[in-house]
Amino acid sequence: MKFWSLIWANLTRKKVRLLLTLGSFAVALFLFAFLAVVRDAFNRGGGVAAANRLVVINRVSIIQTIPLSYRDKIRNIPGVENVTHDNWFGAIYQDEKNFFPQFVIDPDSQRQVYSELVVPDDQWNNFLKDRTGAIAGASTVKRFGWKIGDRIPLKTTIYGGGAWEFNLDGVYHGTRPGDDETQLWFQWDYFEERVPDRFKGQVGWYTVKLNTPDDAVRVAKAIDADFANSPYETKTDTESAWAAGWVKQFGNIEFLILSIGSVVFFTLLLVTGNTMAISVRERTGELAILKAIGFKNGSVLFFVLAEALTIALIGGLVGLVLALLAVPLVGQAMSGMLPPMVLSKPMLAEAMGFALLVGACSGLLPGLGAMRLRVVDALRRI
Amino acid sequence: MVSVNADGNSKALIQVRGLNKTYRRGGEPIQVLQGLNLDVDQGDFVAFMGPSGSGKTTLLNLLGGLDVPTAGSVSVGGDEITHMSSGRLTEWRARHVGFVFQIYNLVPVLTASQNVELPLLLTRLSRSERKQHVESALAIVGLQGRAEHFPRQLSGGQEQRVAIARAIVSDPTFLLCDEPTGDLDRKSADEIMALVEELVSKHNKTVLMVTHDPLVAARAHTVLHLEKGALVEAGKSPHSAAAGGAA
Known part of the structure; x- marks a missing residue:
């Protein structure tokens, strides 16, 4: 892609900031993957329960x-x-x-x-x-x-x-x-x-x-x-209902995990949104020049979004690779205490989807600001 | 040939008719340009002078399609730009205008060749074609050996040369230079002006330049003063006399 060198150069202009932002994504995705694995482990009984089995217990x-x-x-x-x-x-x-x-x-x-x-x-x-x-x-x-x-x-x-x-x-x-x-x-x-x-x-x-x-x-x-x-007297349930009943004994794990996950991603959105806003504000003049020489509003928005999505993609991948390495180790340490911990492909896809969504949202506002920038006003500010 | 008293039948490259620009500051209207007329032919080199706030940069912005007038029209090569949509105007700028600014405005994280290549990214040229164009532009400004240098590794004069290479790489219809030597010492300023003159004489470029510096303005074919929102011809420079001068 012919714009890649421009996007990459802008992305890497402040290397410490880039590393910290990538780190934010990596940590958030690592945590998200772990939460997803734990949630899955607690719900596993329901997931692997056979539809044609009932469990009969004392009432x-x-x-x-x-x-x-x-x-x-x-x-x-x-x-x-x-x-x-x-x-x-x-x-x-x-x-x-x-x-x-x-x-x-x-x-x-x-x-x-x-x-x-x-x-x-x-x-x-x-x-x-x-x-x-x-x-x-x-x-x-x-x-x-x-x-x-x-x-x-x-x-x-x-x-x-x-x-x-x-x-x-x-x-x-x-x-x-x-x-x-x-x-x-x-x-x-x-x-x-x-x-x-x-x-x-x-x-x-x-x-x-x-x-x-x-x-x-x-x-x-x-x-x-x-x-x-x-x-x-007996109480008979489907195997999945029975497994769900077991999970409920631990409390509302689903709610707890969703709450933690939401807070993590909302915080990530604020951090990366602020970073992108600062990054765009720092180069108002450059963006104005790009628009002056013929780059359209949509192109400027695209550049900002592409930067945000690239950060999300790389940071997310780093976090998920770390999670892939760590989950089996933790699973081994927790063996017997929890059902097997599996970081499945759908979980990885879901995590990456969230990361890209956060990336897009964090780049959208600064990108729209850059898009609406009036060249004459921006050049006057330089 | 440059004219500030143009009639409606001119066939000049750039035709400005009854141009008005009014800003509102603190609720008060400030009329910067008042019924300004101007004709500029292909290959002309015009310098605009005037005190600060006289509207020189505003005029340049209007001619380059960066701003829209309150009234009047600007036509370039038969294209009336004052009524173009924002998107069309952006496309028009990419094809027809090369900008050179006082403080160069290069992208600091791109090399000289990448900075020069920027306008070509908007074209359908292949990578190798873009490379050829960039090399040619850098050769014209005498910076072949500095293609892979970043702006911070160049002197002010060299940075301005890169900015000029960026302005001419897509072979625009005309160049707009806003104080191109304002940030340079005399020697570098002379070199830049020699380069601009060469672009006019050798490459038949049309250049419209704003400057405060009478020595720089004297290099142009025609010097026009902006006074009370209107253009006044300051007289023929030695160059313009040789070339036929203003009407």
């Missing part, structure tokens, strides 16, 4: 159990394809800081209901034969440097205390971006055998796989109706 709260005997009744409700059940184990591996979720699973139905979490057949078959066997997610295996055959001791504080030891028989992988690969699963039979009597025959929740998502409302109502007025 009182998720920490109250429900009887195993409900499984067959639920399975017999028309529209239900399969049912599996889980218990939260909540044990500690070596140190409390090494948190990762552990679930007691029903091996007979786990793979049918959670078909997106894949375990190789040979590993799964070894797991089925091994009463004290465990399957762990790839992320947790990598985090602790485990390998198949390792002995994994877990200390439970819920189920009567004491150490439970498991053999790592397999590793599962998620098939979709954002699938949680931090869990550890072990068998219901082993759990049932070791827990105190008061926990026997009690599951944490059921996950129901439907023939078709269209049946979700009807089946959910049917399940809750079946167990109404029993000692263990």
Whole structure:
């Protein structure tokens, strides 16, 4: 582009100012990317929830159990394809800081209901034969440097205390971006055998796989109706509603993140708008000369906007590259505390879109001022 | 041939008829130009003199399409510019007017060649064609060896030469020079004026110049004084006498 040398020369005339403005964009975009990643991590449950799955919990709260005997009744409700059940184990591996979720699973139905979490057949078959066997997610295996055959001791504080030891028989992988690969699963039979009597025959929740998502409302109502007025009334929701309910326990994360993001971008707009205004005011005479020798008003506006957008683009790219490098490191450090942190392409595009919007807005007012500049008045001021 | 008592049938390159310009300052109208007439032919070199505030720069701005008159008309090469829209006037300036100002007004972050190239960015010339034009313009002003120097690396006289190269690079119909030597020492001023004379004599350029300096004005073919908003012929300079002089 023949105007590029002029735009670039104007952009780089005050190098310290340019670096500081680029830095503002880079920091803002870095922060924006992180906020987007955290928001996504909190919303991930809803995002990866299957439309054809329901979750059945005790009507009182998720920490109250429900009887195993409900499984067959639920399975017999028309529209239900399969049912599996889980218990939260909540044990500690070596140190409390090494948190990762552990679930007691029903091996007979786990793979049918959670078909997106894949375990190789040979590993799964070894797991089925091994009463004290465990399957762990790839992320947790990598985090602790485990390998198949390792002995994994877990200390439970819920189920009567004491150490439970498991053999790592397999590793599962998620098939979709954002699938949680931090869990550890072990068998219901082993759990049932070791827990105190008061926990026997009690599951944490059921996950129901439907023939078709269209049946979700009807089946959910049917399940809750079946167990109404029993000692263990149920509350059935779609998996996404259930995941959203979990997020709400942390407070209004969405509002918090949007508020911080808005403040960051508004501040950035003020900073860059002021910088562009000063930059344009400093070269009023030059702009007047450009107009005198034949550059039209639109060209002058274009030059100012191009400078602002170039700053936004470069600063934004720097911030996003830093975020791309930092997010995996932070994700690793936060492993198990939050769902996997993923900086996806749509997030990058959204962040860059915001950066360019701020760039355009910050250049617009000074650009319009330059556009309206009367050559005769400006030359008189030089 | 320059005339300040032009009639309506002139075929001069620049024709000014009944030009008026009134400013309002503090609510009071101040009439700067009053019914001014002027004809300037191709290849003329005219100097405008007069006290500060007499309207010299205002006249130059009106002739260059930078400002619009309160009444009257300015025609250049048959184009009546006083009624052109702002956009058309900008295009017209790009094609027909070369500006040279007192304080050079170069873009400090561009090299001499990039400054000279600026008017050519508005044309459809290719990069190599633009380069050729820039080299030619810099050769005319004697700055071939300074093409890649920034304005801060040049002397005042050299900066003004770059400004002149920028003014002539697109081969405009005429040049408007507002105190082109006002910021220069005598030696540099003489060099600049020699260059302007060369543009007139060798390249047949039409030059209209505002100056306070009688020595500089004496280099023009015709010297006109602005008095009470009207132009008064000051007499023929030696150059203009040789060239035929004012009517």
